[in-house]
Amino acid sequence: MPETVSLSAGNRGSRTGVVPIVVLGLACVLSFALLLVYRPGVPGDPATAAALDDLLFWNSLLPRAAIALISGAALGLAGALLQRVLRNPIADASTLGIASGAELALTLGLSFSPLLIGASRELLAFGGGLAALLVVLVLSWRRGLDPVTVALSGMIVSLIAGSLSVTTILARGEYAMSIHIWGAGSLSQQDWSGVLSLAPRLVLGFAAALFLSRPLTVLALDDASAKSLGVALQTVRFAILLLAVWLSASVTATVGIIGFLGLAAPTFARLCGARTTSQVMLAAPLAGGAILLLADCLTQLLGSGFSDFVPAGVATALLGGPLLLFLLPRVHGFSAVTVEAGAGIRRLGEPGRMLILLAFLLVVFLGIALVFGRNDTGWNIATGALLSDLLPFRLPRILVAMGAGAMLGAAGLIMQRVTGNPLASPEVLGISSGSGAGLTLALLFLGFPSSLLMIASMAFGALAAFGIMMVVAARSGLSAERLLLAGIAVGAFSMAIVSIVLAQGDMRSYTLLTWLSGSTSRAGTFEAWTALISLAVLVAPLFLMTRWLSILPLGSGLSRSVGLRIMPSRLVLAVLAALMTAIASFLVGPLSLTGLIAPHLARLIGFHRPAHQLPATLLIGAGVLVLADWLSRVVIYPYQVPVGLFAALIGGPYLLWLLTRREQP
Amino acid sequence: MSKPFSLTRRAMLAGAAALLATAGRSRAGQSGPRVATLDWALIETLLAIGANVVAGTELRQFRQVAVAPEVPGTVADLGLRGTPNFEVLRFARPDLIFNSNFYAWADPLMSRIAPVESHSVYVPGQSPYQLAEKATLAIGERLQLASARSLVDELSERLDRYRRELADGNDRPILPINLGDARHYRVFGSDSMFGEVLARLGLSNAWTGTTSYSAMAPVGIETLATMPDAWIVLIPPHPEDAFRALTEGAFWKALPAVREGRVLTIGSVNPYGALPAAGRFADFLAEGLSSARNR
Numbered sequence: 001m002p003e004t005v006s007l008s009a010g011n012r013g014s015r016t017g018v019v020p021i022v023v024l025g026l027a028c029v030l031s032f033a034l035l036l037v038y039r040p041g042v043p044g045d046p047a048t049a050a051a052l053d054d055l056l057f058w059n060s061l062l063p064r065a066a067i068a069l070i071s072g073a074a075l076g077l078a079g080a081l082l083q084r085v086l087r088n089p090i091a092d093a094s095t096l097g098i099a100s101g102a103e104l105a106l107t108l109g110l111s112f113s114p115l116l117i118g119a120s121r122e123l124l125a126f127g128g129g130l131a132a133l134l135v136v137l138v139l140s141w142r143r144g145l146d147p148v149t150v151a152l153s154g155m156i157v158s159l160i161a162g163s164l165s166v167t168t169i170l171a172r173g174e175y176a177m178s179i180h181i182w183g184a185g186s187l188s189q190q191d192w193s194g195v196l197s198l199a200p201r202l203v204l205g206f207a208a209a210l211f212l213s214r215p216l217t218v219l220a221l222d223d224a225s226a227k228s229l230g231v232a233l234q235t236v237r238f239a240i241l242l243l244a245v246w247l248s249a250s251v252t253a254t255v256g257i258i259g260f261l262g263l264a265a266p267t268f269a270r271l272c273g274a275r276t277t278s279q280v281m282l283a284a285p286l287a288g289g290a291i292l293l294l295a296d297c298l299t300q301l302l303g304s305g306f307s308d309f310v311p312a313g314v315a316t317a318l319l320g321g322p323l324l325l326f327l328l329p330r331v332h333g334f335s336a337v338t339v340e341a342g343a344g345i346r347r348l349g350e351p352g353r354m355l356i357l358l359a360f361l362l363v364v365f366l367g368i369a370l371v372f373g374r375n376d377t378g379w380n381i382a383t384g385a386l387l388s389d390l391l392p393f394r395l396p397r398i399l400v401a402m403g404a405g406a407m408l409g410a411a412g413l414i415m416q417r418v419t420g421n422p423l424a425s426p427e428v429l430g431i432s433s434g435s436g437a438g439l440t441l442a443l444l445f446l447g448f449p450s451s452l453l454m455i456a457s458m459a460f461g462a463l464a465a466f467g468i469m470m471v472v473a474a475r476s477g478l479s480a481e482r483l484l485l486a487g488i489a490v491g492a493f494s495m496a497i498v499s500i501v502l503a504q505g506d507m508r509s510y511t512l513l514t515w516l517s518g519s520t521s522r523a524g525t526f527e528a529w530t531a532l533i534s535l536a537v538l539v540a541p542l543f544l545m546t547r548w549l550s551i552l553p554l555g556s557g558l559s560r561s562v563g564l565r566i567m568p569s570r571l572v573l574a575v576l577a578a579l580m581t582a583i584a585s586f587l588v589g590p591l592s593l594t595g596l597i598a599p600h601l602a603r604l605i606g607f608h609r610p611a612h613q614l615p616a617t618l619l620i621g622a623g624v625l626v627l628a629d630w631l632s633r634v635v636i637y638p639y640q641v642p643v644g645l646f647a648a649l650i651g652g653p654y655l656l657w658l659l660t661r662r663e664q665p
Numbered sequence: 666m667s668k669p670f671s672l673t674r675r676a677m678l679a680g681a682a683a684l685l686a687t688a689g690r691s692r693a694g695q696s697g698p699r700v701a702t703l704d705w706a707l708i709e710t711l712l713a714i715g716a717n718v719v720a721g722t723e724l725r726q727f728r729q730v731a732v733a734p735e736v737p738g739t740v741a742d743l744g745l746r747g748t749p750n751f752e753v754l755r756f757a758r759p760d761l762i763f764n765s766n767f768y769a770w771a772d773p774l775m776s777r778i779a780p781v782e783s784h785s786v787y788v789p790g791q792s793p794y795q796l797a798e799k800a801t802l803a804i805g806e807r808l809q810l811a812s813a814r815s816l817v818d819e820l821s822e823r824l825d826r827y828r829r830e831l832a833d834g835n836d837r838p839i840l841p842i843n844l845g846d847a848r849h850y851r852v853f854g855s856d857s858m859f860g861e862v863l864a865r866l867g868l869s870n871a872w873t874g875t876t877s878y879s880a881m882a883p884v885g886i887e888t889l890a891t892m893p894d895a896w897i898v899l900i901p902p903h904p905e906d907a908f909r910a911l912t913e914g915a916f917w918k919a920l921p922a923v924r925e926g927r928v929l930t931i932g933s934v935n936p937y938g939a940l941p942a943a944g945r946f947a948d949f950l951a952e953g954l955s956s957a958r959n960r
Contacts (some may be wrong), residue, residue, distance in 0.1 A: 042891045048921065052890040059916045060887035110904065121906075188848050188885035190916035373758050376741075392777040393751040514747045521748040524774045638753045639744040 021272050022292050031297035032065065038301065044156035063189040068296045068312065069289035070198045071187070071251045072261060076288020077205055078247040079262020080269070082218050085240045088147035089330045090485070092262030093129070094320060095246035096150070097157035099259070101132025102159040102252040106315070107168045125253035129245045132157050137241075139656050147331050148481040152423070155488050159427070160652045162643045166517050185256040185313010186297050194254050202285075205247045208468060209281050212240055217277040259317025260495060263286055267323060292316065304468045314499045321493025325472055325516050328485055348606035355612065358619040362402075365623050369398050369630040374637040379541055397520040401629035401643060402622040403531025404587040405594050407580035409621025412595030413602075413614060414577040418570055419483055423658070425596035426581040428484060430491030433588035434465020435582040437494035439515060440501045443508045451526060455586050462582035465490045466574055502571050518589015518644020520629050527587060534583045538576055542614060548573065549610035589644030592628070593651025594621050600658065624650075689823055697808055697838040701741075701759035701779075703749055703768040706786040706939040711763065711803050713761045713941045714812040720757035722746045730902055731935035733945060754778055763804065781952040782807065786858075786939050794861040797939040820944045831866055833834065837927070837952070838871035839863050842884075843936060844903035847910035849883035852876075853936060859900070862943050866950065871895035886911065893921040898950065901933040928951040 042049040082091040093099045105128025140149040215236045265288030274283040295315045302309035415424040438461020442449045472486040548569045598621035607613040628647040701720035708721040712734040722743040741757040744750040759779045766785040785799035805813020812873045841859040842850040853859040854876035931949035935942045
């Protein structure tokens with residue numbers, strides 16, 4: 001088996017590595033010097049001002065720089081450890097779900113017991129981060145911790161943990177916002193306590209990493225050689241994983257989430273020519289510290305007065321997407337992430353009859369959602385006058401759920417067919433997050449845009465995301481894993497843009513939080529008509545294109561030979577899928593995962609020809625979201641669980657189950 | 666507000682009539698049109714002038730943050746402000762719904778339940794105090810409650826009284842803040858309700874920087890050093906651990922305001938409230954400042 005962590009970056013010799021080191025070092029020194037010169041002064045009488053200026057310098061500016069260096073170094077080290085031990089060049093606290101898990105644990109801790117958290121903040125973060133990592137590892141265990149599977153599981157776990165945090169925040173009102181908005185990776189310090197608590201951890205971690213560096217080197221080989229060299233393989237692996245989680249959770253508990261630094265630091269170290277395990281272990285923390293210091297100085301310089309431009313953690317998150325794309329060529333999955341697309345469990349003899357049954361089921365769901373409800377005294381069945389009274393509230397959201405579910409299903413089907421990748425879906429490919437980035441830009445530049453403008457900006461974002469992803473993936477020949485990774489990269493970049501506005505903590509962030517959680521309770525006439533009309537307009541043409549859908553997955557050669565012009569047909573389908581994703585995401589939020597489940601269920605039932613799979617997918621997608629919407633309305637009455645989250649809680653585990661299934665021989 | 670022994674025939678009939686509806690919600694003894702609102706500033710106004718409130722949003726949180734006026738147990742909870750449950754609103758059978766600009770998106774939906782009237786307190790570029798006065802009077806007129814006028818007049822007199830009481834003191838600026846965590850706070854500018862109350866008390870706001878929707882967040886704690894003359898007024902709710910971590914820190918103890926005892930921790934006040942919140946803030950501030958001066 002080939003060595004999966006490619007160390008070829010610096011193969012032009014270490015001379016080339018000197019340039020990036022010098023540039024980064026100079027940039028750090030320069031920006032820190034600028035900060036010293038341009039830092040805002042204290043007003044008032046000279047004596048007091050001088051004393052306070054001293055106080056600020058010694059107790060805020062210096063510890064802040066120190067904590068940037070230390071946190072960056074800790075995250076860089078953690079990233080390097082994770083990448084080495086998992087033999088995965090894109091492993092890091094962000095991509096593995098460690099940071100989101102820690103954040104979720106902190107949010108929950110704060111909600112349930114505001115006082116408890118003071119004593120055991122770090123323990124909570126550690127527990128959450130470890131739990132998230134374990135889930136990811138268990139899920140990808142059967143595939144031998146294949147990098148692409150790990151990254152996908154990490155993304156799903158992050159998505160679900162993140163949306164649970166958002167829901168907790170919304171459910172608690174402003175109070176718990178502190179975790180998400182206040183603590184979004186801001187490094188500001190008022191004393192040396194943060195430094196004093198993190199520094200020994202970094203030293204300990206570093207010592208442990210050095211101690212483990214020989215086994216680590218061996219671990220970079222494959223399991224068989226490592227075992228033959230006498231390394232207690234799993235014990236060492238687990239020890240290193242614990243160390244990495246502990247380091248990143250400590251940073252998360254002290255300064256919040258610093259996105260993707262664990263990815264950036266080792267990459268930079270390799271660019272500078274670090275090749276052996278010990279070289280990387282040494283260079284990655286240095287690079288991490290320098291990058292974070294630079295980012296933090298820049299956010300302070302760009303901000304006005306004492307307020308930062310954005311929290312440093314959000315600034316580094318912007319690095320994540322481009323870095324993942326940059327690292328793409330180096331990721332080699334060792335077991336193909338494909339759920340066999342063609343071979344099904346069974347084939348239906350009479351698909352028409354099954355379609356009628358599905359349609360009937362959808363009608364039953366619609367009926368239940370329309371009639372059954374709760375009030376203070378318990379369950380009730382609304383009929384007659386009461387039903388006509390409740391209809392204006394129930395009908396729009398049911399129609400919205402139905403339309404969004406059907407469109408997501410269709411979008412997922414198109415993406416899976418066009419890319420020939422059974423794991424493709426609006427959420428996995430980052431198209432939903434792309435529409436969020438579009439919405440964010442509209443909020444940034446237009447203040448409070450109208451609904452139509454919101455839809456337009458989201459469609460723009462979705463199209464842009466799809467475009468970028470197709471270009472990137474096309475360069476690597478649309479290989480299944482490249483495509484998924486490109487999707488994760490686009491999604492990460494889009495979510496970083498969303499986080500920038502989220503971190504402002506004003507009314508616009510509230511709009512974004514509401515969108516993120518994905519709720520249908522606001523649905524009114526406009527939303528209902530939007531859902532119905534776009535469903536009709538965007539889905540109808542698909543029925544004329546089912547031939548494309550069956551030919552495209554067969555590959556470009558065959559498609560051309562049967563006279564299909566590939567680029568235009570792909571383009572038309574991609575635009576349709578992006579538009580459907582954008583509108584559905586406007587209606588029910590970004591993460592329902594319906595686009596993934598619906599086409600799969602259709603196939604599991606036995607629909608194979610696109611002419612049958614398309615209507616089946618539409619019906620199933622609609623049914624799933626209608627059911628989820630009804631459940632979200634009744635489980636914690638009168639409060640409401642966001643429907644997107646509810647559906648994701650069903651869809652996430654399903655996707656993960658798909659990933660972990662053994663391939664049939 | 667509600668009289669005892671008031672399970673009248675009318676209330677019983679109302680309960681019986683609404684078999685499926687939330688019968689118990691009809692507030693026994695309350696007269697006047699049944700009103701509901703999504704907005705926290707409006708619900709405290711309605712409760713303060715003694716309107717017959719039947720539904721409001723996020724009442725669990727409201728009781729913790731706004732504290733006063735007290736919300737009777739019979740008021741239906743509509744759920745989160747961002748995602749209110751309109752079915753509960755329908756079951757509460759309001760005769761009239763008050764809404765604000767912030768929830769304008771809900772107007773078409775709610776107008777199917779009852780007529781909707783909008784009164785906004787927080788509009789960019791306008792004084793929230795004046796808008797709150799205007800809204801209180803308009804609501805009072807609509808519901809024919811004279812108590813609205815007396816709420817406005819009484820508060821304005823109270824603020825004048827405080828202004829005279831505080832006039833002889835030194836004129837240090839006030840910094841009204843709300844802790845987010847141990848290292849960051851949210852500050853309320855001159856365009857906020859707190860800022861407006863400060864102005865009416867003849868006090869100046871120490872925060873002269875920019876704000877976004879009347880507040881600025883998150884601001885690093887270190888900026889407290891740049892306002893050495895100010896009184897620091899901490900407005901809960903804040904995370905208890907953050908408060909402890911902050912106040913035990915060396916930086917905090919070195920601040921001139923802390924060394925000279927110019928820190929005031931008041932009771933929880935809704936930062937986006939109306940006149941009742943303004944009055945509550947003024948009471949806390951006047952009491953705290955005068956007791957500090959008499960020390």
